Amino acid sequence: MIAGRRPPAGRFESTVAAGVARAWVATLQRWARGAGFMYLFVMATYLGGIAITSHCVVRGDLAATARQIAADETLYRVGLALQLVASGTTIGLAGAFYALLRPVAPNLALLALLWRTAEATLGGATAVVTFVALENLRGGGDAAGGAGPPFLLARLLTAGHVAAFHVTLIFFSLGSVLYFGLLWKSRYIPRALAAFGLLASVIVALPGFARLILPSLADPLAIAWAPIFIAEFATGTLLLVRGATRAAAAGGDGAGPAARPEIARAIAGSAPPGVRASRRWPAESGP
Numbered sequence: 159m160i161a162g163r164r165p166p167a168g169r170f171e172s173t174v175a176a177g178v179a180r181a182w183v184a185t186l187q188r189w190a191r192g193a194g195f196m197y198l199f200v201m202a203t204y205l206g207g208i209a210i211t212s213h214c215v216v217r218g219d220l221a222a223t224a225r226q227i228a229a230d231e232t233l234y235r236v237g238l239a240l241q242l243v244a245s246g247t248t249i250g251l252a253g254a255f256y257a258l259l260r261p262v263a264p265n266l267a268l269l270a271l272l273w274r275t276a277e278a279t280l281g282g283a284t285a286v287v288t289f290v291a292l293e294n295l296r297g298g299g300d301a302a303g304g305a306g307p308p309f310l311l312a313r314l315l316t317a318g319h320v321a322a323f324h325v326t327l328i329f330f331s332l333g334s335v336l337y338f339g340l341l342w343k344s345r346y347i348p349r350a351l352a353a354f355g356l357l358a359s360v361i362v363a364l365p366g367f368a369r370l371i372l373p374s375l376a377d378p379l380a381i382a383w384a385p386i387f388i389a390e391f392a393t394g395t396l397l398l399v400r401g402a403t404r405a406a407a408a409g410g411d412g413a414g415p416a417a418r419p420e421i422a423r424a425i426a427g428s429a430p431p432g433v434r435a436s437r438r439w440p441a442e443s444g445p
Contacts, residue, residue, distance in 0.1 A: 187401040189258040190346060194397025196251035197390055204244035210237030227292065238288055245281035248274055259340040266336055273333035277326050284322040324369040331363035334386065346402035347393055355393060358385035
Protein backbone atom coordinates (compact mmCIF):
# COMPACT_ATOMS: atom_id res chain seq x y z
CA MET A 159 0.00 0.00 0.00
CA ILE A 160 1.35 3.45 -0.88
CA ALA A 161 2.25 5.45 2.23
CA GLY A 162 -0.46 7.90 3.20
CA ARG A 163 -3.04 6.27 0.94
CA ARG A 164 -6.49 5.93 2.46
CA PRO A 165 -7.73 2.33 2.75
CA PRO A 166 -10.64 1.22 0.53
CA ALA A 167 -13.99 2.65 1.60
CA GLY A 168 -15.51 -0.73 2.40
CA ARG A 169 -12.63 -1.74 4.65
CA PHE A 170 -12.64 1.67 6.36
CA GLU A 171 -16.37 1.48 7.03
CA SER A 172 -16.10 -2.08 8.32
CA THR A 173 -13.33 -1.05 10.70
CA VAL A 174 -15.35 1.86 12.05
CA ALA A 175 -18.45 -0.35 12.26
CA ALA A 176 -16.52 -2.92 14.30
CA GLY A 177 -15.49 -0.18 16.72
CA VAL A 178 -19.07 1.06 17.00
CA ALA A 179 -20.27 -2.49 17.62
CA ARG A 180 -17.70 -3.02 20.39
CA ALA A 181 -18.69 0.30 21.97
CA TRP A 182 -22.36 -0.71 21.75
CA VAL A 183 -21.74 -4.01 23.51
CA ALA A 184 -19.68 -2.27 26.21
CA THR A 185 -22.49 0.25 26.77
CA LEU A 186 -25.05 -2.54 26.90
CA GLN A 187 -23.01 -4.33 29.54
CA ARG A 188 -22.83 -1.19 31.66
CA TRP A 189 -26.61 -0.83 31.52
CA ALA A 190 -27.01 -4.53 32.36
CA ARG A 191 -24.81 -4.23 35.43
CA GLY A 192 -26.54 -0.99 36.40
CA ALA A 193 -29.93 -2.70 36.14
CA GLY A 194 -28.67 -5.61 38.22
CA PHE A 195 -27.39 -3.27 40.93
CA MET A 196 -30.64 -1.32 41.00
CA TYR A 197 -32.64 -4.55 41.22
CA LEU A 198 -30.74 -5.62 44.33
CA PHE A 199 -30.71 -2.13 45.87
CA VAL A 200 -34.46 -1.64 45.49
CA MET A 201 -35.11 -5.10 46.93
CA ALA A 202 -32.81 -4.51 49.91
CA THR A 203 -34.24 -1.10 50.81
CA TYR A 204 -37.86 -2.14 50.36
CA LEU A 205 -37.58 -5.41 52.28
CA GLY A 206 -35.57 -3.65 55.00
CA GLY A 207 -38.31 -1.05 55.35
CA ILE A 208 -41.03 -3.69 55.46
CA ALA A 209 -39.14 -5.71 58.09
CA ILE A 210 -38.81 -2.65 60.33
CA THR A 211 -42.37 -1.35 60.05
CA SER A 212 -44.05 -4.76 60.28
CA HIS A 213 -42.37 -5.27 63.66
CA CYS A 214 -44.54 -2.43 65.02
CA VAL A 215 -47.82 -3.44 63.42
CA VAL A 216 -50.43 -5.37 65.39
CA ARG A 217 -52.92 -6.62 62.85
CA GLY A 218 -56.50 -5.56 63.48
CA ASP A 219 -55.60 -3.41 66.49
CA LEU A 220 -54.76 0.18 65.63
CA ALA A 221 -54.47 1.22 69.28
CA ALA A 222 -51.89 -1.50 69.99
CA THR A 223 -50.05 -0.56 66.81
CA ALA A 224 -49.96 3.08 67.94
CA ARG A 225 -48.45 2.04 71.26
CA GLN A 226 -45.83 -0.09 69.52
CA ILE A 227 -44.90 2.77 67.21
CA ALA A 228 -44.74 5.25 70.10
CA ALA A 229 -42.32 2.94 71.89
CA ASP A 230 -39.82 3.26 69.00
CA GLU A 231 -41.09 5.93 66.66
CA THR A 232 -37.68 6.79 65.20
CA LEU A 233 -37.08 3.22 64.07
CA TYR A 234 -40.55 3.09 62.51
CA ARG A 235 -39.85 6.30 60.62
CA VAL A 236 -36.59 4.84 59.33
CA GLY A 237 -38.58 1.89 57.97
CA LEU A 238 -41.00 4.22 56.20
CA ALA A 239 -38.11 6.24 54.81
CA LEU A 240 -36.53 3.09 53.39
CA GLN A 241 -39.78 2.25 51.62
CA LEU A 242 -39.88 5.77 50.21
CA VAL A 243 -36.29 5.44 48.97
CA ALA A 244 -37.18 2.11 47.35
CA SER A 245 -40.07 3.74 45.48
CA GLY A 246 -37.88 6.59 44.30
CA THR A 247 -35.04 4.38 43.12
CA THR A 248 -37.51 2.17 41.27
CA ILE A 249 -37.54 4.93 38.65
CA GLY A 250 -33.78 4.52 38.28
CA LEU A 251 -34.30 0.77 37.93
CA ALA A 252 -36.94 1.37 35.26
CA GLY A 253 -34.63 3.71 33.37
CA ALA A 254 -31.77 1.20 33.40
CA PHE A 255 -34.00 -1.58 32.10
CA TYR A 256 -35.42 0.70 29.43
CA ALA A 257 -31.92 1.43 28.15
CA LEU A 258 -31.07 -2.28 28.27
CA LEU A 259 -34.22 -3.55 26.57
CA ARG A 260 -34.99 -0.75 24.12
CA PRO A 261 -32.96 -2.37 21.31
CA VAL A 262 -35.03 -5.54 21.72
CA ALA A 263 -38.51 -3.99 21.50
CA PRO A 264 -38.69 -0.19 21.92
CA ASN A 265 -42.44 0.10 22.41
CA LEU A 266 -42.68 -2.71 24.96
CA ALA A 267 -39.63 -1.40 26.80
CA LEU A 268 -41.29 2.02 27.00
CA LEU A 269 -44.54 0.46 28.25
CA ALA A 270 -42.61 -1.39 30.97
CA LEU A 271 -40.93 1.90 31.93
CA LEU A 272 -44.34 3.55 32.27
CA TRP A 273 -45.79 0.73 34.38
CA ARG A 274 -42.83 0.76 36.76
CA THR A 275 -42.90 4.57 36.95
CA ALA A 276 -46.60 4.41 37.85
CA GLU A 277 -45.73 1.81 40.49
CA ALA A 278 -43.00 4.04 41.91
CA THR A 279 -45.27 7.10 41.98
CA LEU A 280 -48.10 5.29 43.72
CA GLY A 281 -45.64 3.60 46.07
CA GLY A 282 -44.24 6.97 47.08
CA ALA A 283 -47.75 8.30 47.65
CA THR A 284 -48.50 5.26 49.80
CA ALA A 285 -45.48 6.02 51.98
CA VAL A 286 -46.64 9.64 52.32
CA VAL A 287 -50.10 8.47 53.42
CA THR A 288 -48.47 6.36 56.13
CA PHE A 289 -46.44 9.34 57.34
CA VAL A 290 -49.65 11.38 57.50
CA ALA A 291 -51.36 8.63 59.51
CA LEU A 292 -48.39 8.60 61.89
CA GLU A 293 -48.55 12.36 62.40
CA ASN A 294 -52.29 12.07 62.96
CA LEU A 295 -51.84 9.44 65.66
CA ARG A 296 -49.40 11.70 67.45
CA GLY A 297 -52.18 14.28 67.65
CA GLY A 298 -54.03 12.43 70.39
CA GLY A 299 -56.95 10.08 70.87
CA ASP A 300 -57.83 7.30 73.24
CA ALA A 301 -54.83 5.04 72.91
CA ALA A 302 -56.48 2.41 75.06
CA GLY A 303 -59.59 2.03 73.00
CA GLY A 304 -58.60 3.46 69.66
CA ALA A 305 -61.41 6.02 69.76
CA GLY A 306 -61.60 9.68 68.88
CA PRO A 307 -61.22 11.59 65.61
CA PRO A 308 -57.43 11.06 65.30
CA PHE A 309 -57.85 7.30 65.40
CA LEU A 310 -60.83 7.33 63.05
CA LEU A 311 -58.80 9.30 60.50
CA ALA A 312 -55.82 7.02 61.05
CA ARG A 313 -58.03 4.02 60.31
CA LEU A 314 -59.19 5.64 57.07
CA LEU A 315 -55.61 6.45 56.04
CA THR A 316 -54.49 2.93 56.89
CA ALA A 317 -57.26 1.46 54.74
CA GLY A 318 -56.17 3.77 51.92
CA HIS A 319 -52.58 2.61 52.38
CA VAL A 320 -53.61 -1.04 52.06
CA ALA A 321 -55.65 -0.42 48.90
CA ALA A 322 -52.92 1.69 47.28
CA PHE A 323 -50.27 -0.90 48.12
CA HIS A 324 -52.16 -3.66 46.30
CA VAL A 325 -52.81 -1.47 43.27
CA THR A 326 -49.05 -0.78 43.26
CA LEU A 327 -48.49 -4.53 43.32
CA ILE A 328 -50.56 -4.91 40.14
CA PHE A 329 -48.58 -2.18 38.39
CA PHE A 330 -45.39 -3.90 39.50
CA SER A 331 -46.63 -7.19 38.07
CA LEU A 332 -47.43 -5.64 34.67
CA GLY A 333 -44.00 -4.04 34.38
CA SER A 334 -42.24 -7.17 35.55
CA VAL A 335 -44.07 -9.34 33.00
CA LEU A 336 -42.70 -7.13 30.24
CA TYR A 337 -39.20 -7.12 31.72
CA PHE A 338 -38.90 -10.87 31.88
CA GLY A 339 -40.64 -11.31 28.53
CA LEU A 340 -38.06 -9.07 26.87
CA LEU A 341 -35.22 -10.70 28.80
CA TRP A 342 -36.45 -14.04 27.46
CA LYS A 343 -36.52 -12.70 23.90
CA SER A 344 -33.10 -11.07 24.17
CA ARG A 345 -31.37 -14.00 25.91
CA TYR A 346 -29.53 -11.51 28.12
CA ILE A 347 -30.13 -14.00 30.92
CA PRO A 348 -30.72 -17.76 30.66
CA ARG A 349 -34.13 -18.40 29.16
CA ALA A 350 -35.08 -20.76 31.99
CA LEU A 351 -34.62 -17.95 34.51
CA ALA A 352 -36.50 -15.50 32.27
CA ALA A 353 -39.41 -17.94 31.92
CA PHE A 354 -39.48 -18.49 35.69
CA GLY A 355 -39.48 -14.72 36.23
CA LEU A 356 -42.29 -14.29 33.72
CA LEU A 357 -44.43 -16.86 35.55
CA ALA A 358 -43.55 -15.36 38.93
CA SER A 359 -44.53 -11.90 37.67
CA VAL A 360 -48.00 -13.18 36.80
CA ILE A 361 -48.41 -15.01 40.11
CA VAL A 362 -47.47 -11.99 42.24
CA ALA A 363 -50.49 -10.08 40.92
CA LEU A 364 -52.86 -12.60 42.52
CA PRO A 365 -52.75 -11.20 46.10
CA GLY A 366 -53.20 -7.71 44.65
CA PHE A 367 -56.39 -8.59 42.82
CA ALA A 368 -57.54 -10.78 45.72
CA ARG A 369 -57.27 -7.93 48.23
CA LEU A 370 -59.36 -5.68 45.97
CA ILE A 371 -61.96 -8.26 44.90
CA LEU A 372 -61.97 -11.12 47.45
CA PRO A 373 -60.17 -9.84 50.58
CA SER A 374 -60.57 -13.16 52.38
CA LEU A 375 -58.15 -14.77 49.90
CA ALA A 376 -55.42 -12.14 50.22
CA ASP A 377 -53.66 -13.65 53.23
CA PRO A 378 -53.54 -17.24 51.90
CA LEU A 379 -52.10 -15.89 48.64
CA ALA A 380 -49.30 -13.96 50.37
CA ILE A 381 -46.95 -16.84 49.51
CA ALA A 382 -47.16 -15.61 45.90
CA TRP A 383 -44.37 -13.16 46.81
CA ALA A 384 -41.79 -15.95 47.11
CA PRO A 385 -41.26 -16.80 43.40
CA ILE A 386 -40.75 -13.20 42.26
CA PHE A 387 -38.31 -12.60 45.12
CA ILE A 388 -36.23 -15.56 43.93
CA ALA A 389 -36.46 -14.49 40.28
CA GLU A 390 -35.49 -10.87 40.94
CA PHE A 391 -32.64 -11.77 43.28
CA ALA A 392 -31.22 -14.27 40.79
CA THR A 393 -31.62 -11.88 37.85
CA GLY A 394 -30.15 -8.92 39.71
CA THR A 395 -27.16 -10.94 40.90
CA LEU A 396 -26.55 -12.40 37.44
CA LEU A 397 -26.72 -9.04 35.67
CA LEU A 398 -24.53 -7.33 38.26
CA VAL A 399 -21.83 -9.99 38.30
CA ARG A 400 -21.81 -11.13 34.68
CA GLY A 401 -23.71 -8.51 32.74
CA ALA A 402 -25.80 -9.52 29.74
CA THR A 403 -24.91 -12.85 28.18
CA ARG A 404 -21.98 -12.05 25.90
CA ALA A 405 -23.30 -13.84 22.82
CA ALA A 406 -26.71 -12.20 23.12
CA ALA A 407 -25.20 -8.76 23.65
CA ALA A 408 -23.02 -9.22 20.57
CA GLY A 409 -25.95 -10.40 18.51
CA GLY A 410 -26.56 -14.06 19.28
CA ASP A 411 -24.07 -16.93 19.34
CA GLY A 412 -21.21 -14.47 18.87
CA ALA A 413 -22.42 -13.61 15.36
CA GLY A 414 -22.26 -9.86 15.97
CA PRO A 415 -24.92 -7.19 15.68
CA ALA A 416 -25.99 -8.26 12.20
CA ALA A 417 -27.48 -11.41 13.72
CA ARG A 418 -29.99 -9.24 15.59
CA PRO A 419 -31.58 -6.73 13.19
CA GLU A 420 -32.98 -4.58 16.00
CA ILE A 421 -29.53 -4.15 17.53
CA ALA A 422 -27.95 -3.57 14.13
CA ARG A 423 -30.49 -0.84 13.46
CA ALA A 424 -29.77 0.75 16.81
CA ILE A 425 -26.04 0.71 16.06
CA ALA A 426 -26.63 2.07 12.58
CA GLY A 427 -28.72 4.88 14.02
CA SER A 428 -25.84 6.01 16.23
CA ALA A 429 -23.04 5.48 13.71
CA PRO A 430 -21.43 8.21 11.58
CA PRO A 431 -23.17 8.87 8.23
CA GLY A 432 -20.50 7.09 6.22
CA VAL A 433 -20.86 4.00 8.35
CA ARG A 434 -24.65 3.93 8.15
CA ALA A 435 -24.43 3.39 4.43
CA SER A 436 -22.56 0.13 4.94
CA ARG A 437 -24.46 -3.06 5.70
CA ARG A 438 -21.30 -4.95 6.59
CA TRP A 439 -21.50 -5.24 10.34
CA PRO A 440 -18.65 -7.57 11.28
CA ALA A 441 -18.71 -10.14 14.03
CA GLU A 442 -17.84 -8.99 17.52
CA SER A 443 -14.45 -10.21 18.62
CA GLY A 444 -12.49 -10.20 21.80
CA PRO A 445 -13.25 -11.42 25.31
